[in-house]
Amino acid sequence: MSAIEIAVPGIGEFEEVEVIEVLVAPGDRVEVEQSLITLESDKASLEIPSPRAGVVRELRVRVGDRVSEGTPILLLEAVGEEAAEAEGDEAAQAAGEGEGARAEAGREAAPPRAPALPEADLVAEVLVLGAGPGGYTAAFRAADLGKRVVLVERYPTLGGVCLNVGCIPSKALLHLAEVVTEVRSLARHGVDFGAPRLDLAKIRARKEAVVKRLATGLAGLAKKRRVKVLQGEGRFEGPHLLRVEGAGGSTSVAFEHAIIAAGSRSVRLPGLPEDDPRVMDSTSALELAEIPQRLLVIGGGIIGLEMAAVYHALGARVTLVELLDVLMAGADPDLVAVLRRAIDARYEKILLETKVTGVDARPDGLHVSLEGAGAPAQERFDRVLVAVGRAPNGARIGADRAGVRVDERGFLPVDRQQRTNVPHIFAIGDVVGPPLLAHKATHEGKVAAEVIAGRKSSFVARAIPSVAYTDPELAWMGLTESEAQRQGIEVKKATFPWAASGRALGMGAEAGLTKLLFDPASGRLLGAGIAGRGAGDLISEAVLALEMGADAEDLALTIHPHPTLSETLALAAELAHGTITDL
Ligand SMILES: Cc1cc2nc3c(=O)[nH]c(=O)nc-3n(C[C@H](O)[C@H](O)[C@H](O)COP(=O)(O)OP(=O)(O)OC[C@H]3O[C@@H](n4cnc5c(N)ncnc54)[C@H](O)[C@@H]3O)c2cc1C
Numbered sequence: 001m002s003a004i005e006i007a008v009p010g011i012g013e014f015e016e017v018e019v020i021e022v023l024v025a026p027g028d029r030v031e032v033e034q035s036l037i038t039l040e041s042d043k044a045s046l047e048i049p050s051p052r053a054g055v056v057r058e059l060r061v062r063v064g065d066r067v068s069e070g071t072p073i074l075l076l077e078a079v080g081e082e083a084a085e086a087e088g089d090e091a092a093q094a095a096g097e098g099e100g101a102r103a104e105a106g107r108e109a110a111p112p113r114a115p116a117l118p119e120a121d122l123v124a125e126v127l128v129l130g131a132g133p134g135g136y137t138a139a140f141r142a143a144d145l146g147k148r149v150v151l152v153e154r155y156p157t158l159g160g161v162c163l164n165v166g167c168i169p170s171k172a173l174l175h176l177a178e179v180v181t182e183v184r185s186l187a188r189h190g191v192d193f194g195a196p197r198l199d200l201a202k203i204r205a206r207k208e209a210v211v212k213r214l215a216t217g218l219a220g221l222a223k224k225r226r227v228k229v230l231q232g233e234g235r236f237e238g239p240h241l242l243r244v245e246g247a248g249g250s251t252s253v254a255f256e257h258a259i260i261a262a263g264s265r266s267v268r269l270p271g272l273p274e275d276d277p278r279v280m281d282s283t284s285a286l287e288l289a290e291i292p293q294r295l296l297v298i299g300g301g302i303i304g305l306e307m308a309a310v311y312h313a314l315g316a317r318v319t320l321v322e323l324l325d326v327l328m329a330g331a332d333p334d335l336v337a338v339l340r341r342a343i344d345a346r347y348e349k350i351l352l353e354t355k356v357t358g359v360d361a362r363p364d365g366l367h368v369s370l371e372g373a374g375a376p377a378q379e380r381f382d383r384v385l386v387a388v389g390r391a392p393n394g395a396r397i398g399a400d401r402a403g404v405r406v407d408e409r410g411f412l413p414v415d416r417q418q419r420t421n422v423p424h425i426f427a428i429g430d431v432v433g434p435p436l437l438a439h440k441a442t443h444e445g446k447v448a449a450e451v452i453a454g455r456k457s458s459f460v461a462r463a464i465p466s467v468a469y470t471d472p473e474l475a476w477m478g479l480t481e482s483e484a485q486r487q488g489i490e491v492k493k494a495t496f497p498w499a500a501s502g503r504a505l506g507m508g509a510e511a512g513l514t515k516l517l518f519d520p521a522s523g524r525l526l527g528a529g530i531a532g533r534g535a536g537d538l539i540s541e542a543v544l545a546l547e548m549g550a551d552a553e554d555l556a557l558t559i560h561p562h563p564t565l566s567e568t569l570a571l572a573a574e575l576a577h578g579t580i581t582d583l
Helices: 080-094 098-108 133-144 160-165 167-189 200-224 282-286 302-313 333-346 438-452 481-487 502-507 535-547 552-557 567-577
Strands: 003-007 017-022 035-040 045-049 054-059 072-078 122-129 149-153 228-231 233-238 241-246 249-260 264-266 294-298 317-321 349-351 355-362 365-371 378-381 383-386 390-392 425-427 466-468 474-478 492-497 513-518 525-531
Touching: 035 072, 122 133, 122 228, 133 149, 133 160, 133 200, 133 249, 133 438, 149 249, 160 167, 160 200, 160 282, 167 200, 167 282, 167 302, 228 241, 233 249, 249 438, 282 302, 294 302, 294 365, 294 378, 302 317, 302 333, 302 383, 302 466, 333 349, 333 474, 333 513, 333 525, 365 383, 425 438, 466 535, 474 535, 481 513, 481 525, 492 567, 513 552, 513 567, 525 535, 535 567, 552 567
Parallel strands: 122 149, 122 249, 149 228, 249 425, 294 317, 294 383, 317 349
Antiparallel strands: 003 072, 017 035, 035 045, 054 072, 233 241, 241 249, 264 390, 355 365, 365 378, 466 474, 474 525, 492 513, 513 525
16 A cells, blocks of 8 residues: 655745644544644634544654644555555656656645535534524634534524523523522511412413523524524534434534534433323423422432422412432532531422432322432322433434544543544534533634634633522532532632621621632632522632632722622631621
């Protein structure tokens, strides 16, 4: 077999450009147009595609090398037709057709061009699979950067899980729950409105109106940007080809670049009745078909606790079971304790280290078998909500046909530019890994679109905030105290109790706390946790402080309005700085 040297082609004005990535290794099989290396100048990054198919025999460049037109990249052993063609070239050279052979070499060194795409019904410069917050953000950003974009979504509306059956409808209902609980608590302050009268149809209609308004807005934004939205189930058929099966038939889309934003789905618990509407996941729970007298929530994570708050506020008696020995694993125990005190008083039972071993669906209710210290062996509920986590959709999109690696859990591994192992295919959002949060997905979506458009972007966020919109809310970001302990990281901790905040006392929110963690050496903020009303909004200041490298003094000297809950961040910083006078 013959080996040919692949060199850097003519790359316009670029000279002595740095190699920032080598995308293949000796032994790898490469296809025509598959990217071999990425170059980065101060103006743009550029992938150099292979002009031939073959197997990489030897690399001639390394990351950090500076290359110009003609610099050898690698030695490629041609295979199949390519080998015959290459051998033909060699034979021609041996026969003295020097000029012709040089012309052939010149063909190899052609400037990077769009790959030869397979025949298809539609052609996209950027194909986006999945129109959740990650997908539509990526599609819109790519279109804004001048790309011809096709966005594929199996459902008729854009917005994905977050808008249709996640963040937005749940928060619309959680707002109701918060107000109902707040109004109830006013009796303590001398104002009693009595028991609420519920109109479930109206509640559902309002929640749906919020979702519809946003979904309509997204459709308008897509249209304005000339993003072609294709409805149907998409599956890869090759490295540059996706097939979409929809109500209108089958459509093939050839693409130069793809962004996979296929999201995640609720995990089902084996052994539970499959088609009994009384056994709900988060999607059916959000439909609010009825308010059961007794609800069992399986799973003490954010989604389980949020839905428990909704159903309790609307009148259900709630029992919550969790397999672990803590609620909301990931949040620090002092934050969770604030929530725990509030819900201990509201819910019938909270059972930790408890397993649901079976559900027997009978006409009089769901008879649930439980296993765990302090748990009843069996109990009857009117409905059960299963909220035990979410699984990525990576293994359901034909990724193997495109050569994209899917790990054993169904996630698609990516680098900091959101690139999968196939250089022209990117992945973002829930399908690439935790945290499974909409704001992570949107940021990743922008990075992927910008990298494809030649921008120097990468996902380098120092903190991704987490929020549980429970009552009270919990929010945390950056390093947690538990993680610091686990990793043996020394931190300087300052916790400001809301009982010392005039605003919190006036609102009846004195159970809350604001905690800041600083690096004892540099003084910089490392992490923050807040438990209490509006924690999800308050945490943003801490995220900004961390991103900007602020220390306790920066936060303490930033004048916060009085009396507000935001002051608790400055007061915690004063505590760390040693200048507090409020305690
Ligand atoms: C009840 C609930 C509440 C939540 N609350 C919050 C919250 O308050 N804040 C927060 O940050 N996050 C929240 N989340 C998580 C959030 O919804 C996800 O992190 C976010 O939606 C992920 O966005 P994504 O773009 O990665 O994927 P998704 O939103 O999952 O979107 C993926 C899209 O791809 C489509 N798709 C998948 N496969 C195909 C295919 N083969 N062909 C065509 N289309 C396909 C799907 O139909 C879907 O529309 C919540 C989730 C749930 C379930």
